[in-house]
Amino acid sequence: MTYSKAQLINALTAIIKIQEKIIKANAAAARTYKKELKETSKLFKKAFNRWMEEMNTSAGLRKAIYDYNALKESYSFQDFKKNKKRRKK
Numbered sequence: 001m002t003y004s005k006a007q008l009i010n011a012l013t014a015i016i017k018i019q020e021k022i023i024k025a026n027a028a029a030a031r032t033y034k035k036e037l038k039e040t041s042k043l044f045k046k047a048f049n050r051w052m053e054e055m056n057t058s059a060g061l062r063k064a065i066y067d068y069n070a071l072k073e074s075y076s077f078q079d080f081k082k083n084k085k086r087r088k089k
Contacts, residue, residue: 003011
């Protein structure tokens, strides 16, 4: 089967138009992806920073509890020493 020169040109122009549409659609998809990626990275940064703040807060609270328990233990030990001295007298 042979095609005329005009038919080949029409077919090739149709193929080129389809390829141009595909390229435009891919470019639009890439722009959308880039925009979504920026937004996602911003949200990730916010979430990470909030998580780090929460970890700092919980670490501070944990340290405060440890310090409180250490002080309480120290005072109870001192009270025990005082009471022991009183008992000997």
